Amino acid sequence: MRLVKTSSVEANTKLGKAIYNENGRILINKGVALEGRMLKRLIDLGITYIYIEDKQTDDIFLKEPISDPLKREAMTTIAATFKKIHSEPLESKSFIMEKSVKEYQAIIKHIMSELNNNPELMSILSDVCVHDTYIFTHSLNVTLYSLAVGMELKLPTSKLETIGLGALMHDIGKVSVPKEILMKPGRLTDDEYEIIKKHSSEGFELLRNTHTVPLLVSHCAFQHHERLDGSGYPRGLRGDEIHEYAKIVAVADVFDAVTSHRVYRDAMLPHEGLEMLYAGSDRHFQAKIVKAFQHSVAIYPVGITVSLNDGRKGVVVKQNKSLNDRPVVRILEEEGYPVAPYEINLAEKLSVVVTDCDTTYKRR
Known part of the structure; x- marks a missing residue:
């Protein structure tokens, strides 16, 4: 592939x-x-x-971070909850959340179990993300990334479960945002942006009034748009005023947002998204979390075409978990000319580095 x-x-x-x-x-x-x-x-x-x-x-296959049945179960549960909350009156919303929390907790435990048994780096770039379902796929993706970071940071199971639940419900407040604003193809007006920003506070209020939801889960929704330098919202918190869990969800949220197609722009590739995170390291995002994220995610996904600094070009066939910017590459061209395919492991060829990615395709 x-x-x-x-x-x-x-x-x-x-x-x-x-x-x-x-x-x-x-x-x-x-x-x-x-x-x-x-x-x-x-x-x-x-x-x-x-x-x-x-x-x-044709012998290259992608190892998914979680199984298709679990992914479908998670997506169905997320979609059902969001749609019910959107359609019900305010006084019924917390009751719906009460009924959904156990399902969410069970899903988080299943996800953690599968991630623990999967030695591969996280790679979900090619998953479907259609306009009407972006919020559901985004919620699941942010959960996968947040849990991967938490595992990389060696957090205990109890904390991982809370982070996972917070990530899964971090955007629950968007059920109150009009669809025409959420999916607007152009730049938001100042008034529209202010409406979007309210989703953090509205998600917090919904979750904190749900008795079965831990308060720290509510803070993941409340604080995932806060930034270390105080430039975030809704409260302009700084540094240690932002909870660690929200800092993790913030990094996952931004990465998935920029590597997913939106109606107003195309998706970035993972290495481009990671560069954005590093550009904001210690200004917007905590450096240790960005570093843990880098160690958890496939920067150059299996199947992507890459150019090397020595003039060779090929396709990534395998990841090196400890050196995820140095994958195994199947060489297909040298100095622009086709060659008999062979593989090199960049973890063993330290003078060779990836200089570019090419996602255009022409059949030979």
Whole structure:
């Protein structure tokens, strides 16, 4: 499989990894030849990157961070809760949350179990993220990233469960934001941005009034847009005024936001998203959390085409967990000319580094 930008794919290229919607239903199955209308539909749905079949990389497979059944269960639960809360009157919202918390807690435990048994780095770049379901996929992705960071920081199970629950519900306040503002394709007006910013406080109020939700979970919703230098919202907190759990969720939230397609911009690649986090390290985000995040996430996902500083070009086939910026690469070109494929491990070739990623694709 090869990871490519959807807009660069030629008609009749075969899909290498099935695409699902938020209900776990297959939109397009693996092996289907993508016709022109299908490709346009994927682009319109906001799917920036897809895996395709490719003869030179047909033995490369992506190891998912969690199983498809668990992912579908989590997405279905998140979607159902958000939709119920959105449709019910204010006095019923806490009751709905009360009923949902046990389901959420069970999901967090299942996710932690699967992550503990998965030695691979986190890579969820190519997951479907259609316009109408962004908030649900985002909530799950932020949970996966937050738990991976917490595990990297060696936090105890009890803290991980709280962080996971906080991450899963960090955007619950967005149920009160009008859809036309959430999905606006252009720049928000000042008034619209002020409405968006209220989701932190509204999520906090909903969660803190739910008796089965720990207060620290509520603070993940309340503080995930706060920044170390006081430039965040809703309270402009600084440094240690922000809880550690919220600092973790903040990093995960920003990374998933910039590496996911939105109606107003395309997705960044993981290494670009990580560069953004490092640019804000110790100003917006705690440095140790950014570093733990880097150690948890595949900077160059399996299947992506990379250029090396010695003129070679190839496809990432495997990660090195301790050195995630130095993957195993299958070389396909040297100085612009095709060569018989062979692999090099950048963890063993320290003078060779990745200089660029190429997600365009042309069949040979």
